[in-house]
Amino acid sequence: MAQVEFFTSAEDALFGEGGWDAVLVVSQEFALESHPELAQLVSHAASVDQRTGKEATLLLAPGLAGGRLLLAPTGDLSDDYEDVRRVYEAAEEGAKMAFRAGARAMLLLLDLPAGDPRYLNAAEVAALGVAQGLYLNPDVESQPRVRIGLMNGQDVVRLNALEAGRVAARDLCGGDPEQMAPPAFADYCVSLFAEEPVELSVIDDRQQLEREYPLLSAVSRASFNIARHAARVVRIDYNPEGEIHQTWLIAGKGVTFDTGGADLKVGGAMAGMSRDKGGAAAAAGFMKAVAMLRPQGIRVVAELGLVRNAAGSDAFVPDEIITSHAGIRVRIGNTDAEGRLVLADLLSHLREAAQGSPAPRVFSLATLTGHVVRAYGPYTGVVENSVARVSQQGQLMQQIGERWGEPVELSTLRREDFAQVAPRSESEDLLSSNNGASVNISRGHQFPQAFLLKASGLDRHQLASDLPIPYLHVDIAAAAVEKRDPLYGKPTARPVATLLAMMEEL
Numbered sequence: 001m002a003q004v005e006f007f008t009s010a011e012d013a014l015f016g017e018g019g020w021d022a023v024l025v026v027s028q029e030f031a032l033e034s035h036p037e038l039a040q041l042v043s044h045a046a047s048v049d050q051r052t053g054k055e056a057t058l059l060l061a062p063g064l065a066g067g068r069l070l071l072a073p074t075g076d077l078s079d080d081y082e083d084v085r086r087v088y089e090a091a092e093e094g095a096k097m098a099f100r101a102g103a104r105a106m107l108l109l110l111d112l113p114a115g116d117p118r119y120l121n122a123a124e125v126a127a128l129g130v131a132q133g134l135y136l137n138p139d140v141e142s143q144p145r146v147r148i149g150l151m152n153g154q155d156v157v158r159l160n161a162l163e164a165g166r167v168a169a170r171d172l173c174g175g176d177p178e179q180m181a182p183p184a185f186a187d188y189c190v191s192l193f194a195e196e197p198v199e200l201s202v203i204d205d206r207q208q209l210e211r212e213y214p215l216l217s218a219v220s221r222a223s224f225n226i227a228r229h230a231a232r233v234v235r236i237d238y239n240p241e242g243e244i245h246q247t248w249l250i251a252g253k254g255v256t257f258d259t260g261g262a263d264l265k266v267g268g269a270m271a272g273m274s275r276d277k278g279g280a281a282a283a284a285g286f287m288k289a290v291a292m293l294r295p296q297g298i299r300v301v302a303e304l305g306l307v308r309n310a311a312g313s314d315a316f317v318p319d320e321i322i323t324s325h326a327g328i329r330v331r332i333g334n335t336d337a338e339g340r341l342v343l344a345d346l347l348s349h350l351r352e353a354a355q356g357s358p359a360p361r362v363f364s365l366a367t368l369t370g371h372v373v374r375a376y377g378p379y380t381g382v383v384e385n386s387v388a389r390v391s392q393q394g395q396l397m398q399q400i401g402e403r404w405g406e407p408v409e410l411s412t413l414r415r416e417d418f419a420q421v422a423p424r425s426e427s428e429d430l431l432s433s434n435n436g437a438s439v440n441i442s443r444g445h446q447f448p449q450a451f452l453l454k455a456s457g458l459d460r461h462q463l464a465s466d467l468p469i470p471y472l473h474v475d476i477a478a479a480a481v482e483k484r485d486p487l488y489g490k491p492t493a494r495p496v497a498t499l500l501a502m503m504e505e506l
C-alpha cells in the first residue's frame, strides 16, 4: 500500500509548526496574494531565473517548512479547452519532485484565481494528483509514509476515504498476472473489506459458477484446472440501516490476464493484458470509499467477475453456443471479446437484485474495447441505455467527470448496434461479436452495450416497462492507465472520484 495520508494544516505550518518538510505550491501565476512571504521568495527567484513559475522548480527557502519551496506550475488555465487535469498533473509532477528531494511531509497549497466553474474542485483534484504521483505498486519494497498537509480547507475525511479506494483500484489493476490472479484478487478484497460494514461473498465453486455464471465460466474454461488461476465472483454489498432511497448496482470486468483465448492475441498485442481487470479494480475501489464514508439512504452492490482468459486444449472457441444466466443463447464470435461475456452474467444477477430495490441504477465498468481507444484517445467512453439517456445520467457523469479531472465522452446507442449482435441463425438468440478486433469495426465500443442489454435481460427494462432501469456502460480501456500505456503506465483509478461525486449529487 502507498502510505499517503492527508491532514488539515493551518497557516503556521508554513513556517515550521508541525514538522512539515516542504511547501508545494500549485499555481498558474504564483501571485500568492494571501501569502506575501511566499510571493517574495518567488519574485526573488524570478529575478535570477526566468524559468521560475514556468517549470517545476525547487527553491531554497530558509524559514519555511523544511527550507524547501516547490513551485508546480499548471500552465495557462484560461484557455477555453483546458480543464482541471492541468492542476492534477502539476501536483503529480510537483509531488514527485518533492519526494525525490527528500520530502516526506509536504504542505500543499493551491493558488488559483476563484470563479471559474471548471476549477471548482481544483483543491481536491490537486490533492489527488499528489497521491497519484507518490503511488507505488505494492511490490515495491520501500513504501515510506508521506504526510500531505492540505492548506485549502479540503475535506480530509472524504479525501482519505477516496484515496484509500483509489489505492485499492491501482493495486488491483496494476498487479501482475500472478500477483493478482483471480484467487489473489479475491483475497485482496477480503482483507480490504475486513473492517468495513459490507457483506462480502466469494464464489469459488466451479459447479456453482458454471450454473450461475455460464458465460463467465466459458471464458475461464482453460483456467479452471490451474488452482491459482481459477475464476472467482466477488460480491460486495453495502446496505446501511434506515430507509434506502436509491440502489447502485455495479458490474466490474476483472480479466486478470487476457491472452485472447483461442483467438490468441498475436504480434505483441498480449503484453499489458494484466491490466484488463481495471473495471473490477475501480468497482472495488469505489466500494472501499463508500464503505469508509458510510453514506445513508443508498445501497451499493458490486459484482466483480475475476477470470483469466487463457488459451489451452479446454479453451472455449468461436461458434460455440452458450446459454447465459438470463437464458439467452449466445453464439461466440471471437474469444477475445470475452469481457462482455463476463459482464453479461454479472449484470443478469444485478438485474435480479434490482427487482424490488428502490430507484435502481446499473453501471458496468470495464477495459472493454480497443475501439474506444481509437475513437476517443485517452478518454473514457460512456454508453447510455434509453432510460439513462432520457434522465441525462450520462451528461451528469460527463459534467462531474470534467470537474474531477476524469473526463468522459458520451456515446449514443443506436439500432445498428443491436443489428451487429442479432442472431444469424435459428440456433442462437445473440451473437457475441464479429470475428475481428473491435478496433477495426465501426461502432466497436457502442455495440457491446447492445449485447450486454440483450444477454443480461436488462433490455426487459426499457422506458415503457414496469421497472425502467438506467444503465451506464463505462469503457475505460484507455483511461485505466496513464498515457494510454497498458504495458507500463501507472493505473489511474478512474472513474472512482467521479462515481463518488456523482453518488453525492444524486
Ligand SMILES: [Zn+2]
Binding pocket: 258, 260, 335, 336, 337, 338, 339
Ligand atoms: Zn479480450
